[in-house]
Amino acid sequence: MYSERIDFSHEGSLTIDELIKRVEGINPEADLALLRRCYEFAEKMHSGVKRSSGEPYIIHPLNVAATLVKLKMDLDSIMAGLLHDVVEDCDVSPELISEMFGQSVAQIVVGCTKISKIKFKTKEESQAENFRKMVVAMAQDLRVIIVKLADRMHNMRTLQYMTIEKQKAKAQETLDIYVPLASRLGINSVKGELEDLCLRYIHPEIYYRLAEKIAMKRRERESYIEETILLIHEKMLEYSVQGDVAGRPKHFYSIYKKMQHRNVDFEQIQDLLAFRILVSNITECYKVLGIIHSAFTPVPGRFKDYIAIPKVNNYQSLHTTVIGPKAERIEIQIRTFEMHEVAERGVAAHWKYKERNKNAAADKLKWVEELMEFNQNVESSSEFMDVVKNDLDVGGVFIFTPNGDVKELRYGATPLDFAYAVHTEIGNKTVGAKVNGKMVPLKYRLKSGDTVEILTSKTQTPTKDWLKICKTSRAITKIKQHLMKIERDQHRELGEVMLEKALKKFETSIKQLDKKGEFKPLLDKHHYKNLEELYVNLGSEHLSLKEVLTNIPSINFTEETYVEEEKESFYKRVAKSARKSSSSDNAVIVDGLDDIMVKMGRCCNPIPGDPIIGVITRGRGITVHAVGCSRIVEIEKGRQISVEWNKHYTFSHPVNIKVTTHDKPGILSKISKTINNSGINIRSAIARSMPDQKGNFIFEVEVKDYSELLKTISSIEQMEEVISVNRA
Numbered sequence: 001m002y003s004e005r006i007d008f009s010h011e012g013s014l015t016i017d018e019l020i021k022r023v024e025g026i027n028p029e030a031d032l033a034l035l036r037r038c039y040e041f042a043e044k045m046h047s048g049v050k051r052s053s054g055e056p057y058i059i060h061p062l063n064v065a066a067t068l069v070k071l072k073m074d075l076d077s078i079m080a081g082l083l084h085d086v087v088e089d090c091d092v093s094p095e096l097i098s099e100m101f102g103q104s105v106a107q108i109v110v111g112c113t114k115i116s117k118i119k120f121k122t123k124e125e126s127q128a129e130n131f132r133k134m135v136v137a138m139a140q141d142l143r144v145i146i147v148k149l150a151d152r153m154h155n156m157r158t159l160q161y162m163t164i165e166k167q168k169a170k171a172q173e174t175l176d177i178y179v180p181l182a183s184r185l186g187i188n189s190v191k192g193e194l195e196d197l198c199l200r201y202i203h204p205e206i207y208y209r210l211a212e213k214i215a216m217k218r219r220e221r222e223s224y225i226e227e228t229i230l231l232i233h234e235k236m237l238e239y240s241v242q243g244d245v246a247g248r249p250k251h252f253y254s255i256y257k258k259m260q261h262r263n264v265d266f267e268q269i270q271d272l273l274a275f276r277i278l279v280s281n282i283t284e285c286y287k288v289l290g291i292i293h294s295a296f297t298p299v300p301g302r303f304k305d306y307i308a309i310p311k312v313n314n315y316q317s318l319h320t321t322v323i324g325p326k327a328e329r330i331e332i333q334i335r336t337f338e339m340h341e342v343a344e345r346g347v348a349a350h351w352k353y354k355e356r357n358k359n360a361a362a363d364k365l366k367w368v369e370e371l372m373e374f375n376q377n378v379e380s381s382s383e384f385m386d387v388v389k390n391d392l393d394v395g396g397v398f399i400f401t402p403n404g405d406v407k408e409l410r411y412g413a414t415p416l417d418f419a420y421a422v423h424t425e426i427g428n429k430t431v432g433a434k435v436n437g438k439m440v441p442l443k444y445r446l447k448s449g450d451t452v453e454i455l456t457s458k459t460q461t462p463t464k465d466w467l468k469i470c471k472t473s474r475a476i477t478k479i480k481q482h483l484m485k486i487e488r489d490q491h492r493e494l495g496e497v498m499l500e501k502a503l504k505k506f507e508t509s510i511k512q513l514d515k516k517g518e519f520k521p522l523l524d525k526h527h528y529k530n531l532e533e534l535y536v537n538l539g540s541e542h543l544s545l546k547e548v549l550t551n552i553p554s555i556n557f558t559e560e561t562y563v564e565e566e567k568e569s570f571y572k573r574v575a576k577s578a579r580k581s582s583s584s585d586n587a588v589i590v591d592g593l594d595d596i597m598v599k600m601g602r603c604c605n606p607i608p609g610d611p612i613i614g615v616i617t618r619g620r621g622i623t624v625h626a627v628g629c630s631r632i633v634e635i636e637k638g639r640q641i642s643v644e645w646n647k648h649y650t651f652s653h654p655v656n657i658k659v660t661t662h663d664k665p666g667i668l669s670k671i672s673k674t675i676n677n678s679g680i681n682i683r684s685a686i687a688r689s690m691p692d693q694k695g696n697f698i699f700e701v702e703v704k705d706y707s708e709l710l711k712t713i714s715s716i717e718q719m720e721e722v723i724s725v726n727r728a
Ligand code: MN
Pocket: 060, 084, 085, 151
């Protein structure tokens, strides 16, 4: 009978033969031999392990698979159900699963493993956020969640073997996360069962009182249900409508909620029974509604038309409450057989047709994709989108940390945004990022479900370029703050040097004057807290050297001390030489020239440590070449200028490294790892397989100086697969 509730009870004696028989029942074309192999593999992997109940472990995956069969899921899901714990518990590699049972089975198992690592926080974190974490997992394959729900169903079914603390914690997590998820996906059969199980462990006193009350009147109730079903059938026949009628006590949890909602006691709850009428089409639904309302007195305000206006999760049905034959309130739900399938199995209902109609499943995945990648700029009037936007606020991407935490970032966010979302210090020290184990550029656009690992270096510091990479306001604010701090530090340093140099002319020093309290009048006049503040203002030209000198009592600073012109050049000279030693704007210091544009020659790409020479270009400033670069020879001596590396410049320089190796699988990632391990960021990598069994790679890496480059090269050289390493 269609209208029967799905029975998710624990089946202690379930065998693979029985499971195969059931799968054959819903899908005769399924590869049953593969299913058996899958079971045998899982059984072997879990062999020797027992559950808390004392049963062999395999009974758990077998029951999970059975639940998936009851939800009429496809073979891949059922196999994933059998294998859902082998990656986490038995160290089986996803690749092996993929090889043996196919890519999508492996993907579902990996998704389940990922979810099991998510740390859900029940109290501090809002339900919406937990919910979003699950949605992340859904994004890749909705079946992940359905397998996970089946897993949770069986764990809840066998919770009695756990300690009371664990029971309560599991039940609360189920109620907070899995129940709303089942509800959102419209899998009401799972939702109802899970809710009752949660109630049993969270509020056992209420659960058992309800169970007792209902059990007491059992016989009475059963005959009442039977009579009422007959009565409804009779009435329907009068109007020649065919259909299924079923009656049952309501779920305990829904009674409990009603008690809470209306603040009433169990005795006052009247409508404990619910009847369901299933018919062939929508017209008949409304016809039956009319029949019911004329046969029984409807309770005002209790009629709901979810056929005309379906719930967000696609649930469709007519609901009404009437005064039953014994003057008791009864709830009646009327829907078509098809609507019932959707009501019980929600999104799972869509896999039923998968084998025959692949598009049905594809449509469903698109639905989730839209949910995930929902762009705020796209306007949609559909109720669904509005609800998604409001309920889930899915305007961004959801990113995993390597240990399973999830961060929500706005659409278009990069690994750098993610780094700042984790911690400001991590953001400031970021040199590279790995997404799902692979190196990516910092401007990479993150996708939901990506696992991101941030590589940091102690010597890293944010640059202005980062403002262009970042999309989140948090990252941008933090970078700006840091740049301001750097600027302040520079101003402070500059101010101090300027003052010290100026005081030399008067044969004194900051230290000497400070000891005698000579700065006090100046600090007081400008309300500076300390000398630091004075330096910063001096360095940033908010305060003139003249103002400083005239306000130091022991210094006799008069206009006559310097001729105006001389003074001007004196200030300039001091400022310039001070700036030169503290500035970190340019990688290269050009003698005698301030604020000039400096570029690295693309031909030789020099890095700090290389001997260098500057070439004055027409209107473009100075290009820096390595001494001995072939381009230098062609350039007239007059345009050459001596330059030196700026020791204060700590930013990275790109440089190419060419690596020749024996062609072995995985060699690229091995080299990448080696480079990353020495704290070096890889900008790009080009790989080429050579006919002579050799591999050729060019890595564009970022190094601070020549010694860092040498260190990197020598660490690559030490790998046994490597034939040669050169700077390219
Ligand atoms: Mn499990």
